[in-house]
Amino acid sequence: MEFSSSVDFPGIHRDTPPTDKECHDLRLQTVASTKPSDSGIEPDNQFHSMSALEILRETVRILRYNSTAFVVIAILLICPVSAVFLSNVLVDESTVKMLTIRLVLIARSSGLPLMPMIEHSCQRFAESILSSAVCFPLFVTFSLLSKAAVVHTVDCTYAKRRFEAGLFLALVRNIWNRLVTTYVSVCLAIVGCLTTFLVLLGAVCSTFYALGFSPDLIISVAVIGGLVFSVIFANAVIICNIGIVICVLEDVAGPGALLRSCVLIRGQTQVGLLIFLGSTIGTVFVEGLFEHRVKTLSYGEGSSRIWEGPLLVVMYSFVVLTDSVMNAVFYFSCRSSSMVISDDSVLDGSIGILSFELDDSFID
Template identity: 30%
Template sequence: MEEEYPSIPMGRTRKILRTSIHTFLKNYQYFTITSSLLSLPFSASVLLSQTFVPFSPLLPTIYHRLRSLFDAASFPPSSQFFTILNLKLSQTITSSILVLPFTLSFLLFAKASVIQALHHHKPPLRHSLASFISIYNPILLTQICNSIVILSANATCFSLLFLAFNFLEGFGFSSPNSLLFLSATGAVMYSVILANAFIICNLALVLSGVDKCGGFQAILKACVLIRGRTATALALALPANMALAAIEALFQYRVVRAYYFTKSSNSSTALEGMFIAYLYSIIVVIDTIVTYVFFKSCKSAYRDIISSVENVKSLDDIP
């Protein structure tokens, strides 16, 4: 593929999105057939897992474990925030466990195919299997390390909330209004920390495929690249996440709801479900393209900065 990625100003989110959409449309056939079909089993598993999670035996086990953890940390049991957080976190963990095999295989294969197509300026079909595997292996290692980072981010949030609630309780601020204010503040803090962790992890996946360096080294490089550009990364991630959430809601409304009403499945419902899963796959592919274009713009900006500073190592030389 002969697409070039010039340095894109960090504040121009719309230009990055336009470049990404142009790249997708220019190579529409490859991305909608090869990459999207590779991602299709993962997309179907994500959509179906939301239906199976309430019936999974893992959900009550994880819920009660987290509840015991919150009680041991002296979080207020009457707080609606922690009740909702416990439920949503239990559902997320259960769903992640159910789709883990598809995440480590089909999703990473799809991302590797996108990164390989964008990074090499030649027709994707000419790439050897060895070249594809050389990209997949560091991406797999980075994905495993990303899971550790996400767990660490959650643990950090809970630790800060534990200190905050115990601090207020020690000074006698245990009124419902104080707890409500701290719960609202904690919800905002939790969302910000997790959002930053996710965008760093997504950038690290692309970086590991381009530079072929996996694990925490890729995450460290992503942290260096994204410094000062977090707002742009969040703005770029928002449309894709909203689109994925809308497709998940559409699947629940059109497929799951229809199945519960009729108590039986038919070919039209199954085909509609597959089409919705395919739409989900396309958004996953577009999100990977957006992340790649953002990565190239970050790296170009980083090189512009270090080119004017003497005795500073390049990004490729970061240990």
């Protein structure tokens, strides 16, 4: 009897079928030989599916390893945007009041009662819209460069090398077009998500109001809709953040980067939600402190603004920096996890085919 197979396996004779242990050893050897080499990660730093706490610990380790580069990125690229965004120096207060009044009238026509919570929400939403619109040139330059620099620095960390400005500038020249394309796609996705929610919320509240339901019930429906939307919006932000990382490290841009992000984080959305929740709590906390301690004279004669303002700007920049590093680490974790799953599927299929051929040959 002759075993007619074109695959030779070390340590396995042609006249005897491979045992389960030999197949298992072969599988482990193949996995070890097919580790991705294009990720810039040394074998002792290979990723696995990481939890949010593990990603946070890895982020601290990376911040310590390339601390000089991250400090320079925070000072030159993140702090200027944070100072302008927190202070709202470019936003006209009269425009904010006008937009707030319009939003309150729209909410009132939809059946929502004029409560302090509704008015405050309309004011905060108006400030956020105008601040984002005014700061868009800073977001598409300084903020986008800072995200690319953070992702490149994380990649350098896993490649066991230091951040070099010359290499980064050369990288930016090559990927700038796809960076801008992806960022515009991200902005369109976020704006579309917000617009869809507001239209649906207004339609639902108007319908309940026309049917004669009480204002308390309408508010309850609006709150429930807001909670559902917050989860959807969080997932959209996670996809957009990973999409920015993808356009830096992979040759894909625009909607393709967002689609690649959706596929990559499949099964890891809970970790992404925890990362988003932590960063959101940090930014909202610092924004609240800046609002009450710097923009509003809450105590004394305002002398504390001299040191509290810059301190809060630095704190906000650090939160933004940490969030960017965690998103990059989350990308590497998701990509490595998807590679392992893909390798396991291919190897299981190959070993199954091999076993089938072996069985057929022995039956013959």
